[in-house]
Amino acid sequence: MLQAFRRVLVTLMVFLCVAPLVKAAETGEENSDSPIDVMGKVVDHHYLALPGYELQLPRIMLVDGEWHFYASTHAAVESGEFVEQDHVLVPADGSDITLDMSITAHLMYVWFGVLLTLWLTIAMARRYRRGTGRETEPRGWFQNLFEIVFVFVQDEIAKQNISEDKYRKFVPYLFAVFVAITFMNLFGLLPWGVTATADITVTAILAFITFIITQWNGSRDHWEHVFWFPGVPPLMRVILTPIEIIGLFTKPFALAVRLFANMLSGKVMIICILGLIFIFADLFGAVAGVGVSLFSVPLTAALYILKAFVGILQAYIFTLLSAVFIGMAVEEHEHHEEGIEAHA
Known part of the structure; x- marks a missing residue:
């Protein structure tokens, strides 16, 4: 039984790893003399790739x-x-x-991630409304997993970085963005799947939403520290104010680029390593391609596991930094401006 399970697992892993590259190789042969088109697999398309079929958008x-x-x-x-x-x-x-x-493939997978997040939260909300998980213990692995993720986002991300009296307001957004980004990151592991977050446009929109929420909820103290700097000598304000204004935009910029770069690099790495099979086969013949596959396929299988971990990790980092930026904006400070200026 165990041996049969291993065979099925190996077959599935080979299918997951090689199938997308076969499609990429076919695209590369149509578009250029290269045995594999790496960028053709990464860039956005106006069709949705399905097994053996392209659904035009x-x-x-x-x-x-x-x-x-x-x-x-x-x-x-x-x-x-x-x-x-x-x-x-x-x-x-x-x-x-x-x-x-x-409509593009990346946009479709963004919608898939958002719709799955909505379906998940609405389905679980109905369960809790009926009392399952509220009056009784959570039932089933799915609800238990949902509760673990929700409590983790609430207690370990929101509560740790946003003040005690304000963090609950931002839990729904932080939970939604964590789950949606996780879905979008993991979609790229599916055969013919697309990693929507490997598109800078997608990550820029996500970062822009965090930026709007952060600035909209910014406290009076937050804006004073951007434009006035209580307790700081007037001459220093001339230097610090432009820096703070620039900092308002560099934070979401870092959010967008970090997520985009990590997800794009992982996808390119997998394509390139599997692409060695087609490159060696094109240069030295089919035997060389088969020989390289003994190295490329197991390494790609390991990278798939690593990429799944990185996909969840990057969703966590994006959510964590969003919570940090929101927490900094809504935080209230105590000032002793008069005493400081008197000493100055």
């Missing part, structure tokens, strides 16, 4: 004040109003696209 574009709606890129080209140049859709008359609101 709608194209929505504003050109010269007029909206254009098409079911797919192919439909836009067939209309005669657009042409495809280097896999980019451009108007046939040479005008520029003012605004492109087309």
